[in-house]
Amino acid sequence: MSQKGANTERELFHMFWKNNWACMRAAGSGNTTMPAPDLIAGNKNNLLAIECKSTKKTSIYLKKQEIEQLTNFSNILNATSILAMRFNNNGWYFLNIEKLPKNKKGNYTITLKLCKEQGINFQELIGKYKQLKL
């Protein structure tokens, strides 16, 4: 993982703790071939498996396999799979991975526009989770 990627994860990690959610960062994925999210976060009512991405651009590309690994992990654990997107100067957006639009080959292009339309913000994620778009 790039230093920037690690910093993005850490930022989100501390956001959860500051709001009385527990959060754990995964050990570097180089150590294992088993699927793992970047973060697990939760409280008594919610368990989220989170893939964390940041970009200076207005979109990112995600491979089918990356998303499948996360959803496999979440299915076993009964967790909700969340994509946490951080756009430079546009803050955080959170999306339910099950509802992301696929392209023809099953991969994903996640745009800032999509995030603005379908994403929720952090306060919504932790406080109003069940009421919203997710």
Place this chain on the structure above:
Amino acid sequence: MSQKGANTERELFHMFWKNNWACMRAAGSGNTTMPAPDLIAGNKNNLLAIECKSTKKTSIYLKKQEIEQLTNFSNILNATSILAMRFNNNGWYFLNIEKLPKNKKGNYTITLKLCKEQGINFQELIGKYKQLKL
């Protein structure tokens, strides 16, 4: 963490996956002051926050603070706190951290004898979790 500690964690990590449980290893604790278990493991019905220890001796010593951090983490997440003990040539024992006997100062001495009396094995942990000593 020592190399031996990391290997012990990895062994347990793979034991969970081979039995269709999801498991995630935590990033090195050096990065953060927030509490974290060594592993999180679970399936649809169980969520375990696991502290992993191995020794060549017949007992280990655990500080009050270390156990408190783990139970704090588990309380937020509604997980069960488990101490996974690996004694050389004696395999694995799993103990419910809430039930460990404290000494006068609130710290813990975990002996092989205690583990044999109060611990369960891995198959019991993953298969018969609700029926047993934990």
